[in-house]
Each structure stands twice: as structure tokens, then as C-alpha cells.
Amino acid sequence: MSKATNAADKQPAAPKRGNRPGEAAPVLGFTAAGFRRKLGRWYREHARELPWRGVDDPYATWLSEIMLQQTRVATVIGRYREFLLRFPTIHDLAAADEADVLALWSGLGYYGRARMLLRGAQFVECEMQGKLPRTAVELRTLPGVGEYTAAAIASIAFGESAAVLDGNVERVLLRLLGEAEEKSARARARLVATAQMLTPPASRGRAAKGNPPGDHNQAMMELGATLCLPRSPLCLQCPVMDLCRTRGEHATVARARMQSRTVSHLLALRKRGVATEVLLERRPRDAALMAGMLELPALPLDATEGREPALRLRHAITNTNYYVQIFTERVILEGQMAEPALEQSLLEKIPAAKADLRWTPTTKLVQLPLTGLARKTLQRLKVMAVPPFKIGSER
DNA sequence: AATTCGTGGCC
């Protein structure tokens, strides 16, 4: 089954049932209760064991949801554990330095998330007695907490009947209802309304029937992440295949074309006593991209002509593939050997204008807010150790 | 409403 289909292939609407005229949400064609029951049974059987599941700590739920924004589960697992070891409570996080938080976030991307999480923790600590708000409406006021994340925390941590609509749920609903993807606020509102219709009410007490809203939300996402896949959905294993109008196809909006760029960076090393130091450049504090973080100095492309890079790698950032070449230079300190002629050193090619350069002992690298590219480069070239949470997480 | 923000892994 191919993903992209013509919207005209849509099947006719199913008979009306369980919706009022004038309501924003589309017709389901089945009962919400029946859908929940099938989904819930499947989820209880097939849910992955993830470190943030079954954890009765709203702060941990908050952290996991921030980390999971646009980031794969497999990538988050190790980082989530590391982060909680270092900052076990909101109180600990609120007292942290931003650079230390960014260092833990290094390589995860979307660094604004880390800054907003820190600001949120400081706000909760100072203004809310260290307790997260318990409703989606209030959670929404925290920096970095949008509509999805507010509903996720409210439902998972506090049992509120607030539907989540992430990329997984959107895909599941579009296929289930036989609709085409549409990037308008109105289309999105319709899907939110649909998701809310399917979400169970808040449970009261332990005698409550049905799934807790938090489990239902996670089940919807789990379905999208493990069966209702973007390309080759596993419909035959799907617990709601009999309710689905498309069995795994939906029309999608065309994505923007990828760009590609070639860039060069310098890995300069020097010995200082027993220590090895590497030359790092700090990005401007007001930079739009990765503000204040550390990276290897950039080299003009024409400065490296005729030289062979120590490493070539591809580094994709959103819509751009960066084809990166790393050139190494070993600097000999005075008194040890003759200095290389400066005019042939790549160090001289670093644009001096706004360069904020520093020599940094390689043993300190782990604690610094490196960009993902700098971290990846330093690890590949064995200047920096691969931290424990990476090992074994790539399988 | 349309852009921008990072990265990794898979095909």
C-alpha cells in the first residue's frame, strides 16, 4: 500500500451515528466506546516498556514530553535517564546553570526546549511552590508547553480527559476517517475535536470503567508509532482495522525540497603538559541557531584547497543537508619543536572578525554545551569519549 | 499563516 493517494479516492462517508448536527468534528462511523475498548485491549497487551511509563512524577512526565517533541523515542530514552540522574526534581533543575542544562541536551537538538524547560522550572519553583499545575489550560502557560504537551501532561500525570494530537494521532485519524492531510488551523481543529470525542472521560475512583485518558492518549500514539506507520502500515495487526476507512492510506501534503551545502571546519589540537586542548568557537549569544553553544571553528571553503579532510560526514538540519569536511591541525607549543610557518597553518584561516575562540581541555568537553555537529565530530575523531547513554542505544 | 528551530536513522 502506498502512502500517497489521491484525495478523490476517498470512500463515501459512513452513516451518521453519535454526532450532533453542526458539530465541528466529522462523522466517525462507529462508537467511541467500541473504539476505545479495542484500542485499550491492544495497548495493555502491546505497549512498549518505556522509562517514563508508570512513573508517578509529573516532573518526569513533563521532561519526557519536552524531550519527545519532534524527537524519536529511541533517542530520548538514554537522555531522559541521564537528565533525571543529574536533575532529579524541579527544585534541582530550577537551581541549575543554563550551560549545564544545555550540555546535557547537547546533540538532542531544538535547544530552545532546554532553555524553556529551565525557565519553566524556575517559574514553577518560585511562583507555584514547586508544584506543576494540574490542568491543560494552566500547563499551557509554561514556556515550551504548547497544545499537545499540555494535554499530554494533564492526561498522563493528572488524569484529565484532554486529547493529544501529535503527528502519530493525526495520521491515525486521517486514515481512520479517510481524510486528506491539510495544513490549516480549521482542519487541525476538526482533528482535535475528533480526538477529543474518542478520548475517555476522566475516571473517578478505582471502580471507573474504561481506560484512563492518559493511557488512551498513549495508545493512540503507540498505534501510530508501531503499526500505523507513515510508509508501510501493518494493518493486519491493527486492533481497529475493521473500523478504518482506508486501511493505511492517506493523501499527504508535499514537503519542501531539501537543500544541500558544503562546509569546512577546523579541528585544532595542542598539547599543554599532559593535557590535550581543542580549539572551540562560541556562537553568538543572540544567534538564531544554537545561540551561545560551542562548535569547531568554521573555515572558508577556499582555505582548504588541496588539503585532504580528516573526516567527511553528512549532517542534516531540518531542510538542509550539510556536507561537512573536517581538517585537522596539530599545534606545537613553543620550546617543544619548531612552530609551523603561520601562513600555512589553517589556524590563520579562521575568520577573525567575530570569532570567540578558546582552547579547551578535551577532558572538559563532556560538560560543555557543544552543538550536535561538534559533538559528533569530536566523537568520530576520538577526541571525546562516547558517553554511556549512547552505547547500546543504537540498535 | 508560514517559518524556523536539530538531529539521527532508515530506506
Next chain:
DNA sequence: TGGCCAAGAAT
């Protein structure tokens, strides 16, 4: 030296 997209949010 492609393309795709993931438990989105801010501007």
C-alpha cells in the same frame, strides 16, 4: 553531495 520524518512550539 537524497529524502523522509519523529510524543511540536514560538514567532
